[in-house]
Amino acid sequence: MTKSLNTLMNVEDYKTLVDRYDVFLFDCDGVIWLGSKVIPGAKETIEYLKSQGKKLIFVTNNSSVSRAKYAEKFQKFNIKVEEQDIFSSAYATAVYLKDVISFDMSKYVYPIGGSGITDELRAMGVKVLEPHFPTIKNVDDVQGIVPDPSVGAVVVGLDVEINYSKLAFAHINITKSNALFIATNDDSTLPVQGLTFPGAGSLLSVLINSTSESPVVMGKPNQIMFDCISKANNLDLSRTLMIGDRLDTDIEFGTRAGVDTLLVFTGVTDRELAASSPISFTHSIQSLGDISKLAQ
Amino acid sequence: MTKSLNTLMNVEDYKTLVDRYDVFLFDCDGVIWLGSKVIPGAKETIEYLKSQGKKLIFVTNNSSVSRAKYAEKFQKFNIKVEEQDIFSSAYATAVYLKDVISFDMSKYVYPIGGSGITDELRAMGVKVLEPHFPTIKNVDDVQGIVPDPSVGAVVVGLDVEINYSKLAFAHINITKSNALFIATNDDSTLPVQGLTFPGAGSLLSVLINSTSESPVVMGKPNQIMFDCISKANNLDLSRTLMIGDRLDTDIEFGTRAGVDTLLVFTGVTDRELAASSPISFTHSIQSLGDISKLAQ
Numbered sequence: 248m249t250k251s252l253n254t255l256m257n258v259e260d261y262k263t264l265v266d267r268y269d270v271f272l273f274d275c276d277g278v279i280w281l282g283s284k285v286i287p288g289a290k291e292t293i294e295y296l297k298s299q300g301k302k303l304i305f306v307t308n309n310s311s312v313s314r315a316k317y318a319e320k321f322q323k324f325n326i327k328v329e330e331q332d333i334f335s336s337a338y339a340t341a342v343y344l345k346d347v348i349s350f351d352m353s354k355y356v357y358p359i360g361g362s363g364i365t366d367e368l369r370a371m372g373v374k375v376l377e378p379h380f381p382t383i384k385n386v387d388d389v390q391g392i393v394p395d396p397s398v399g400a401v402v403v404g405l406d407v408e409i410n411y412s413k414l415a416f417a418h419i420n421i422t423k424s425n426a427l428f429i430a431t432n433d434d435s436t437l438p439v440q441g442l443t444f445p446g447a448g449s450l451l452s453v454l455i456n457s458t459s460e461s462p463v464v465m466g467k468p469n470q471i472m473f474d475c476i477s478k479a480n481n482l483d484l485s486r487t488l489m490i491g492d493r494l495d496t497d498i499e500f501g502t503r504a505g506v507d508t509l510l511v512f513t514g515v516t517d518r519e520l521a522a523s524s525p526i527s528f529t530h531s532i533q534s535l536g537d538i539s540k541l542a543q
Numbered sequence: 544m545t546k547s548l549n550t551l552m553n554v555e556d557y558k559t560l561v562d563r564y565d566v567f568l569f570d571c572d573g574v575i576w577l578g579s580k581v582i583p584g585a586k587e588t589i590e591y592l593k594s595q596g597k598k599l600i601f602v603t604n605n606s607s608v609s610r611a612k613y614a615e616k617f618q619k620f621n622i623k624v625e626e627q628d629i630f631s632s633a634y635a636t637a638v639y640l641k642d643v644i645s646f647d648m649s650k651y652v653y654p655i656g657g658s659g660i661t662d663e664l665r666a667m668g669v670k671v672l673e674p675h676f677p678t679i680k681n682v683d684d685v686q687g688i689v690p691d692p693s694v695g696a697v698v699v700g701l702d703v704e705i706n707y708s709k710l711a712f713a714h715i716n717i718t719k720s721n722a723l724f725i726a727t728n729d730d731s732t733l734p735v736q737g738l739t740f741p742g743a744g745s746l747l748s749v750l751i752n753s754t755s756e757s758p759v760v761m762g763k764p765n766q767i768m769f770d771c772i773s774k775a776n777n778l779d780l781s782r783t784l785m786i787g788d789r790l791d792t793d794i795e796f797g798t799r800a801g802v803d804t805l806l807v808f809t810g811v812t813d814r815e816l817a818a819s820s821p822i823s824f825t826h827s828i829q830s831l832g833d834i835s836k837l838a839q
Contacts, residue, residue, distance in 0.1 A: 388703065445753035
């Protein structure tokens, strides 16, 4: 099975694309940078789009750092991006709790994850529980982990400091304290320097398996994060474009939300994979950097 | 949907049962003891069956302690059981590697789990890798975890000292070193003092999710452990009875292997659950202890 890649080839194509949309949603890794290297021309494309009065929003499943810290990554590449133009899965979780489901703010959230989650929750006025656990050396020590009725929600993201106490405490509050079960994202793998490691979604599967409950998942490709972005920015879907390098997260995210999509080939997807995948996209382009030719 | 529970009611029933079989396979927790308390009469039943020349084999998915340590648990209840009559999922794993698949003994096994796994593997002459990992505080530190081509198999059991380095090292050797992916058992929960916590199968789901590979699972209800027991004891299936308290592990284990089964109601299954479950069993009895009436 192959299909047309609707590839944008020249400056006329790029011009038509830019004129067609007012709001550009960007995935970052694989689109603007790849690991620690900026994609050539990406900075210039972003500056050009801004100069044309376009609204740019940066959408990431990365919940390990706060939006403020994430903005510093743009600064490192000399790209000027405001914190409020970044939408991370951790921030979406905070917006979801506060604005979408009116979480009982007298309750605590127990987070599995890094400071990205904790910082975003606290910035939204959500109380975060940081329990001290007993040392768990053998199965009998697990008795020291008990439910805490003040826990109103468990939020799970990538946590490279994961341990059994954290998983046990999350499990027991989902099953015994009736805590909400929320995940920042469910990426099964974490790409690091060309290798993959277990991602947030794989850690999450421990609790899905042990509790037999399904979490509400915020990150791409799920609709909830799009709804949060759309509400905050009053999006006109017909004039919005989602740009990404992953078919099953970025492109699927745009498609489910009903906006046009642009696939780039500077990340995890090559032309062969794009042609054989059942996932459709509106346009493709070799690199986001190509659009910078319009600025010349 | 209800069904007959084929409940054994009196000493005539117990006598017929004992005469009918030569080999009795026992699950332990919920059958012989419940947590730290022995089931009344269980010790006497075991002694009676031995006095009648029956072969008794104790089958446990618990891989956290070695068979030698597990035998000490019987001693605590004053029940005499030999190490060679205990068949644990960790021991089954060692037998499987050495005798069933002729594992390349020049390679290492990387275990996630406690000393139960390590001790059983070493006793079988299998080399066990105990790597020292770099401290992982943030995502960038994950780069310090690299594949080791000397790893021939990853064995996953319950590990209450689980951490990201262990999961990452297991993941990367399954995906990059072509290591075999084996699990001692896949129990989703760990019952502790009337509560449940994440079990070996839930920790295992991290790697199933991240690697997209399916492990070979040793423990009940899987056939592999039964085949190991059957081979080691030259079982006559028509004269073998599997006794347990769990329908989806113990009873299913016996049924898949083609032997008769006896369900007891001293563990996780009550009569209501047994009557409504689609899982069938040959006989049921309130308690293993009831059979001790034959000794009086």
